[in-house]
Amino acid sequence: MLVKAVSLFLIFIAVLAMFGKLRLPGQKRIADVRCPKCGRYRIGKGPCPCNTPKKKS
Template sequence: MLVKIVTLFLIGMAVLAMFGRLRMPRLRGRATCRDCGAPRVGRGPCPCRKVPRA
């Protein structure tokens, strides 16, 4: 009985994940820095640009 409940829960979570990906596809290219790959937050430059390079 417990195995059946866990299996149904996992199947339900997988279905919800598929619908979530259909509704909100991941933005590619915009959300990460081109130089270091870090996630971008806000509109300012990435912190990797602020560090002087040797």
Template sequence: MIVKIVTLFLVFIAVLGFFGKLRVPGARKLGQLRDRARLASTKCPHCGRYKIGKGPCDCRKGKT
């Protein structure tokens, strides 16, 4: 009984692995473009450093 459960579990994990390896053509390129756009939007337009969080950049904190 335990051998049957372990075998079914291993077959299930193998099937999940096969489906995980499948790729949609062009999906990676689209993801890379989206990542580049997101990184570009998180840069400060004044100093060019990456902004962390939603607040203002350190170069503009006291200069309202």
């Protein structure tokens, strides 16, 4: 019984690994969005933090 449970667990992990290696169609386009000014990755639709004016406190 223990051998069966371990083998099912290993098969499940192998299936998860196969799905993890799949590339989604839009993944490359999303990953390549960088700020042209500073080179940081932009997250979301808003402007890059390097373009926003600094608040004086």
